[in-house]
Amino acid sequence: MRTTLDGALIAGTVARLSEVDQRRAGRYPGDHGGRQPVHTCYVPADKITGDLPARWGAEATAALEEHAPDPAALAAAVGVPAALAPTVFERVRAKLAAEPVEDLRVDFEDGYGSRIDSVEDADAVRATELIAGWGLANVGIRMKSFDTVELLQRAVRTLDLVLTGLGTPPPGFVVTFPKVTVPDQVAALVELLDVLEQRLDLGAGALRFEVQIETTQAVIDHKGRFTVPRLIEAGGGRVSGLHFGTYDYTAACGLSAADQHLAHAACDFARHAMQVGAAGTGVRLSDGSSNVLPVGDHVVTAWRSHYKLVRRSLSHGFFQGWDLHPAQLVSRYCAVFAHCLETAASDGKRLAAYVARTSGSILDEPATAAALARSMLRAVDCGALTAEEVSRSCGLDVAGLTALVERR
Template identity: 45%
Template structure:
């Protein structure tokens, strides 16, 4: 007996029409990750302290601090790595500190700069633009670099906009903008502030003849009003849809957020329950939008007699964030770099063998103990790709384990890119 479809072409057309708005929403507002590199950390420094050798200087200081402690393998043991893993991680971290100690750097005009008067901040903003341009031209700037300016609350709004303007304008005057330019809007409380930022960067693009959308920005989530608004809704979930394609990341602000909820200073932490709740809301808010997430920082610095305990804490918190899907965090001191990279590299190296077997079995359709679905395969590929890009594993090592090169991993982790590349080549 032959069975034919009962629904007509007109029925299908009606269904397509009913879903048209959803199709448009998914295409515009939920494009997924674009497959570009995400830094594993962001370093904050007062804007006037930046020099072309800043990243290299921090790398040297971080290496010196850990050498004085007893070396990177000893640090690995402190962070819970067995002898074999510590021996694998240590030379990779040493190479990282020597060649790319800072992946993402923010010249700070907010808390790290303070109020020094308009003349001083004007001069510093112009100098920062020129310094970033010079470092980029010399090849000494980190892959990602930019500024954090003062927030858009009434008291500091004009100053924040002026600093943003002067910095961007001085960069444009110096030549092409850095590929990894990042602008950070702090202490956001409402969607309107983000819309105002969108207007500001749109006007700067128009004035300077920049391509539309060139000036993307990060939003710092450090006020409770952004997690739960006065109407009982979550403004942070509205941001991606209020200014589609403009926001590059959400960064959790550990101490401002905790203090706003009256958490005592002693208990303010990246792992406090209020922090976990806010970060879970952030994850839900940006899922599928392509907006990246960053955890905050710990203010316990690995210096003096408390260095060992501070390294252990920092390494544990880095690992905790990674396990919870936060692949980026803040570092505030050069001595935190060894524990950042050691904990990060151990995370990826420990997970690499099992992830590689599962991914290879999936790609080659080899029966195995785990039957992974396409979504899990994407997650496996993305995990391996992140480890490769940050330096935890080498390209030849990854290809030997997975039978995939970096391009194949990228397309598997971000399948929408295949359609984009296919369309571009058509």
């Protein structure tokens, strides 16, 4: 066979692009694997107790028993499809009993407010005593921002008190960094964490943090540049997640109070920017919160609103979100479980066809197959589906699904 391009020319092209490919692979390593929590619960530092996870579960269960004591009532109160209500009802009750809280942040920022130094010092020390005792797989603190000199000094002192008090943070410990506006702030936090690791004899890179996307500058900077990738790069491999801040962001966009909600198009723009900026980096995404709380006479109304918002987030590719009140656990898990149950059959069928290389009405790519497998793993992790149900739907066990994800 005759060709035109010679081997030396091709070898030169390969050599030139090899370094480029290595740099790209370093920037986009893909998801690191492992479980992603479906939510993060934010509790003000002065409100934490030793029994917090169990107490949240008990309060959520009490709300369920009062306002949705059976599957039919759950369907009517929350909006779960009637056909799925019996299964969702039983699995939500089991979840609230066994693992009501998947991820928790002790909040020293907006939910906590400004206190005199001695009070915040005491709350920071108390937090270190309680964090280890909760035994949560995912836990951490949200410190204050670096907006002003005063806030920065207080944020750093609280961070120092908590990490020094913990000595060795529990696995899954993470710091939430709020109101970030420029990459310089992220770089400054990285420098502080470097010093803390050295002086506390922690492994290099052990301390990780989440960046809250809740300012307009965190999306587009003053020169019109896309900020999200620069924030991640400034994190030097320490950024574990991007968390959307609903109300600060919508307020910054000039929206009135009535329009400050997760379903607003302004929020969609910011979330899409987060998705594009973080895609392939291994940095995970979390949606924000709903401030319509299920309390008093508004439990059912708040549940239905929260359920719709969580379902909307899931369909947009945000598999984690914030919860601010124990009773929101009901609508959170109802939404997540219903979503997983509704998609399990079709996802399993597509995955089975891909693995078997059979023809069908949909021709999936390897990346899509990996996404389907990851979705199945999430469903098992949170308790929406059992491993046996997933295996029946797609023919793969957990190890097989994990291998498919890793071969993306």
